[in-house]
Amino acid sequence: MYQPSATYRSAPFSSIADANITPAGQDNVPVIIETSHQRSVAFGLSPTATPDFTPAGKSDLSLLIEQNRLLHTHALPAMETLYQQIVNTHNMVILTDANGVIVHSLGDDDFLEKANRVALQPGVAWSEQSRGTNAIGTAITEKVPTLVHADQHYLAANHFLTCSAAPITDHRGNVIGVLDVSSDQRSFHKHTMALVRMSALMIENQLFSATFEDAITVHFHARPEFVGTLMEGIASFTPGGRFLSANKNGLVPAGPVICRTAITHFQLPVRLARLRPVRSLPHGSPRFAEPVHAQRRARVWPCAAASG
Template structure:
């Protein structure tokens, strides 16, 4: 970008802030935070924002559960967008890029703008950008070229979406960025949905890893795909919920410690008396035995006559096995 382009950007930022446009534009509001909260200047080069190796190792180790769960999705996303001259970044909740996928032929371009592992892309470090602004606003963000705060970043077009852990807390940011001018205008609209859906897939994988033995229930009445999940134990109690499920159902707190009946959450019929629960156990055993009462009674550890009595059917206690 020529210096005249930088000057034009800097004048645009100054005019927008002077004109009080922050109340009407999320981008200008982020520019205002960059100036008033973080003391940044669009004319200045960012300070060296790559953290030292020891600090990066500590962040990477802490993020390992997220990066391991995210890796297959990162690779699928890069396979889809890599041909657009894009790189895929997974950043920590502080804005540190911890994983990056990109073509070797384009590494130099991204290294020059600092989109590299170990680099701090928080708003406090580099002003308005998709990763940092996503962290502040806790929502998917698109930042096209001169919407960035620093003049040196206006070559970039970036799309980011937040990633939440199994407890619904912000854990990472998924970002796709390109430096290609010829694709920048339509690039964000083309892939923004894909980035958000990929972030939800990572959230679902993190959730499944947290609750490997639970039954997964997709919350009805949402358009969030895999995002709105409940983890349900053998007692039909909800012991976990993704952020999307928590938001939709108004859930809060530690569900593993204070579980909630699934039926109560979803408005389903449920067993209210102990004998109802016993009948449910018996019904499942008979279903598993495909109606064979002898097999079902053995599975339940009771006699066939007792089983007949509990289900309210007369039984002779003789015969070769019988089926309902």
């Protein structure tokens, strides 16, 4: 059920393939890694320490899953799809809650034994406070997709890993979980992060739709073929026309203009006071959108862009 949201502050998903973390073995260690190592020292962690690998008990794990039921439900299909893209490549796919505790994981049998040795299994916490610099914990702290490769990990016990993680945020921009792909560092592939980011965005869009399932929802994009894809903008409104929230792609600079045009075209009773102003687009530029309400979907309609 939808609820009025606070202002959603989140960076737009501008480039799926973009990753700001470089693998180890290079001189230009990313600032994000250096900063994380400094935090790890401040937490009192020793790089040579053997961390506690004890997972949560069955009852605690069941409670953890129940507390994250919405995330768990909508993440599992995306995790299965992601895993099929990397199957038989010595990888595993991991979902955590907002505190970095693993909720669900799946992976190749030949990697699971190694993974279990460092507790990449449900019920184990991978926050920076407990594991030092690692993709999951650092992604939660920094709120950005994070790659931690080999000896970029703070704990020596994790140096054999390469991990690509993307935070999963709700409609308010709060981190509610992390999607991660971990593997042996010798299996590093530069495209893994892109797959993780796409899958995280898929989960976020599913969560957005579930949260606002009873709202009037406008799906829009500057190009008609992108409506209905991960790249579409989504904005939700009450039946009375009050703006509720928008997904990440709905908050890119041109998003409010395109959405306003779509609303005018469909004659929806929407007040746009909370949509931030943007630069004018060329008069008459084609924009496309479709309204969705109570699971009824209309066809894609062309409409003219607003001039201001």
